[in-house]
Amino acid sequence: MSADTIVLGxxxxxxxxxIHLARRGKSVVLVDRRGAGEETSFGNAGLIQREGxxxxxxxxxxxxxxxxxxxxxxDAHYHMSAMLKLVPFLSRYWWNSNKxxxxxxxxxxxxxxxxxxxxxxxxxxxxGAEHLIRKSGWVEAFRxxxxxxxxxxxxxxxxxxxxxxxxxxxxxxLAKEExxxxxxxxxxxxWNDPWNVLDPHGLTAAYLKYFESLGGRFxxxxxxxxxxxxxxxGWQVKTDEGLVxxxxxxxxxxxxxxxxxxxxxxxxxxGVKRGYHxxxxxAGNAILNNWxxxxxxxxxxxxxxxxxxxxxxxxxxxxxAPKSPVQVERAERVARTIxxxxxxxxxxxxxxxxxxxxxxxxxxGKAPRHQGxxxxxxxxxxxxxxGPVTGRLIAEAMTGERPFLDMSAYRxxxxxx
Numbered sequence: 001m002s003a004d005t006i007v008l009g010x011x012x013x014x015x016x017x018x019i020h021l022a023r024r025g026k027s028v029v030l031v032d033r034r035g036a037g038e039e040t041s042f043g044n045a046g047l048i049q050r051e052g053x054x055x056x057x058x059x060x061x062x063x064x065x066x067x068x069x070x071x072x073x074x075d076a077h078y079h080m081s082a083m084l085k086l087v088p089f090l091s092r093y094w095w096n097s098n099k100x101x102x103x104x105x106x107x108x109x110x111x112x113x114x115x116x117x118x119x120x121x122x123x124x125x126x127x128g129a130e131h132l133i134r135k136s137g138w139v140e141a142f143r144x145x146x147x148x149x150x151x152x153x154x155x156x157x158x159x160x161x162x163x164x165x166x167x168x169x170x171x172x173x174l175a176k177e178e179x180x181x182x183x184x185x186x187x188x189x190x191w192n193d194p195w196n197v198l199d200p201h202g203l204t205a206a207y208l209k210y211f212e213s214l215g216g217r218f219x220x221x222x223x224x225x226x227x228x229x230x231x232x233x234g235w236q237v238k239t240d241e242g243l244v245x246x247x248x249x250x251x252x253x254x255x256x257x258x259x260x261x262x263x264x265x266x267x268x269x270x271g272v273k274r275g276y277h278x279x280x281x282x283a284g285n286a287i288l289n290n291w292x293x294x295x296x297x298x299x300x301x302x303x304x305x306x307x308x309x310x311x312x313x314x315x316x317x318x319x320x321a322p323k324s325p326v327q328v329e330r331a332e333r334v335a336r337t338i339x340x341x342x343x344x345x346x347x348x349x350x351x352x353x354x355x356x357x358x359x360x361x362x363x364x365g366k367a368p369r370h371q372g373x374x375x376x377x378x379x380x381x382x383x384x385x386x387g388p389v390t391g392r393l394i395a396e397a398m399t400g401e402r403p404f405l406d407m408s409a410y411r412x413x414x415x416x417x
Contacts, residue, residue, distance in 0.1 A: 001219075003027040005398070006237055006246040008223040008260065010034075011041035012200075012384050013376050014252035015207045016391030019123060021250075022214035024399045029244050030211065031221040031237055037204025040254045040383060043277045043352040045300045045311045046200050047138060047291060049385045050117050050193035053110040053162045055360035056381055057097035058090070074331045075298025075313030082318045089271035090316070092358035102360075108409035109361050110162055112386050115405065117195060119388035124203075127210035132203050132305075134196040138291035141174060141185040147296055148187050155189055165192040180286040182338040196291055198305045200384055207387075219244065223253055226260050234372060248372040248398060255319050255355040257363075257377040264370060266416045268363060270378060273314035273354040276328045279307035283340035294338065299331035307345045310335055314354075325349040356380040357415075364390055364410040365397065374398060375412050 003026075007018045010032035018030045032038075059065050068076050096105060124133055142148035158164040169177065169188040177188070197203050208218060221239025226249065229236045235249040251257050258270045282288065288303045300311040312327035328349045335341060357363060357378040367373035376394050379386050389405075396403045 001029065001239075001242060002245045003029040003217070004247055005029075006031060006235060006244055006249045007252060008032075008226065008237065008249065009252040009254060009257075009377075010036040010204075010208065010218060011039055011252065011254055012037060012204050012207070012387035013254070013379065013390055014250070015204055015211060016123065016387040017250055017252055017376055017394050018216055018391070019207060019211045019214065020391040020395030021398065022211060022216045024395055026399070028211075028216045029246065030208075030216060030218045031223060031239055031244065032218070033220060033222060035205075036208040036218065037201045040352045040354060041204050042201045043275060043311070043350045044200055044384050045291065046197040046302050046304055046309065047385070048116055048120050048195040048197065049382060050113060050195070051158065051164045051166070051191040052382055052385060053113045053158060053164070054102070054106045055109055057102050057360065058094040060094075060097060060099070072330075073298065073313075074327050074334070077313075077315045077324075077327050079315075079317040079321060079324070082316065082321065085318065086271065086316055089269055089356075089358055092269060093271065093356070093360075096359045105360055111405045112362075112389050113382070114162070115389045116385045117193065119392055120195065123207055123210070123388050127206040129203055129206035132198050132206065134198065136196055136290065137190055137192045137194050138196070138293065139169070139174070139177065139188045139190045140293045140295045141181070141188045143185055143296045145186065148189075151189055151295065166190060167192060178289055178292065180288065180340060181292070184338055190290070196302075197384065202305070223251075223256070224259055224263075226251075226263075248374060250374045250376055250394060250398075252376040254377055254383070255353040257355060257375070261367075261375070264367075264373070266367065266412075268378075268412075268415050269358050271356040271358065272317070272319045273356055273380065274317055274319070274351060275312055275314065275354060276323075276325045276349045276351050277309050277311045278328050278332070278349045279304070279309050279345040281307055281342040281345055283342040286340040288339060294334065297331070297334050299327075299335060301335060301339060308339075308341065319353050323349065323351045325351065354380050354383070359414070362386065362390065362410055363412050363415070364393060365407055365412055368413050368416060
C-alpha cells in the first residue's frame with residue numbers, strides 16, 4: 001500500500017493532521033496500534049481551553065515545592081523510583097517556568113490557543129459532531145479569599161492582555177450556578193470562552209469518520225517499525241495490511257513519539273505527566289451543571305455523556321509503569337464531600353500519559369535532518385484543545401502553503417539543531 005503521506009498516531013493530533021492533508025488532495029494513511037483516540041486522547045477533562053494561553057508551569061515557590069515533596073496531594077504525585085530518570089526534564093521544566101521566561105513562552109504559545117475554538121468549529125461542523133459539544137465554559141470554585149483574589153487578578157490580566165472573557169461569581173451566584181454543590185466554597189470564576197466536549201473519544205471518532213469520507217484510510221500497525229524506504233526516497237511502516245509506503249511521514253504519537261524519533265538519531269527531552277479519570281453516577285436527583293474545578297484541591301468534575309468524570313492532576317512516573325491511581329482515591333474522598341456522587345461507573349480508573357516538553361510548547365514542524373519527516377507532538381495538557389490548529393499548521397507547511405501562524409517557536413530545532 002502506498003500514499004503521499006503516512007500519519008503515525010490516531011489521537012486528536014494525528015487525526016486532525018490527516019484531515020487537513022486529505023482536504024489538500026493528499027492520499028493519507030493513518031496508522032495506530034489501537035483505534036482512534038484510544039490512548040492519551042481518550043482521557044481528559046473534555047475542554048477546548050480557549051482561556052489556556054498560559055501553559056502549566058513548574059512551581060517556583062520553595063514552600064510549595066516542599067509541600068509537593070510530601071507526595072500526598074491530588075494535583076501532583078510522583079514515583080520515587082522514576083525521579084532519577086526525570087531529573088533532566090524536571091530541571092529544565094523548572095528553569096523555563098521562571099516568571100520572566102514563562103511570560104515569553106506564554107506569548108509564543110498564545111496564538112495556538114487563540115485559534116483553538118475556530119479550528120475545532122471547522123472540523124466539528126464538517127464531521128457533524130455538534131451533538132458532542134456544549135459552549136458553556138467552566139468554573140473554578142474557591143475555598144479561601146486569598147486564592148479567589150489572586151485568581152481574579154490573574155483573570156483580569158488575561159482579559160487585558162489576551163482578550164479572555166470571564167465572570168466573577170460570589171457565593172450566592174456560585175450556588176445559583178450549582179445548587180447541589182456544598183457551601184464549602186466562597187465563590188468562583190467562570191471562564192466563558194471554552195467549549196465543552198461531552199465525549200472526547202467520540203469526538204476523535206467523529207473526526208476519523210470525516211477523514212475516511214475524504215478518502216483517507218486508517219490501518220492498524222506498529223509505528224516503531226518506521227524506517228526509510230528501501231531503495232529510494234520516502235518512508236515505510238509495517239501494518240496489519242502489509243507494508244505501507246509514503247513520500248512523507250508525520251510522527252504524532254504523543255508520549256511514544258520519543259521512541260520513534262530516537263531511532264532516527266533525535267534526542268527530544270520529552271517528559272510524561274500521567275493522569276487518571278473515573279466516572280460516577282450522580283446521587284438522587286443531583287445535577288452538575290458546569291465543568292467544575294475545586295481549585296485548591298486540584299481535581300475536576302465534568303458532566304459527560306458517560307457520567308460525571310473526575311480527573312486528577314499530574315503523576316510523574318515512568319510512562320509504562322503500572323497504574324497507581326492514588327490521586328483518584330484522594331480526589332474521590334474530597335469530591336464526595338462537595339457533590340453527591342453515587343457509584344463508580346468504570347471497572348477501574350483510566351490512565352493516560354501526556355507528552356510534555358521542558359519549555360511547555362509542542363514540537364511542530366519538519367525534522368531538521370531527514371527529508372519528508374514531520375513532527376507534531378508534545379502538547380501536554382492541551383492535546384484536545386490544539387489538535388485541529390496543529391493539524392492545519394502541519395498540513396499547510398507540508399503542502400507549501402504559508403502557515404496561517406508563525407510556527408518558529410515550535411520548531412524541532414530548538415531541541416535538536
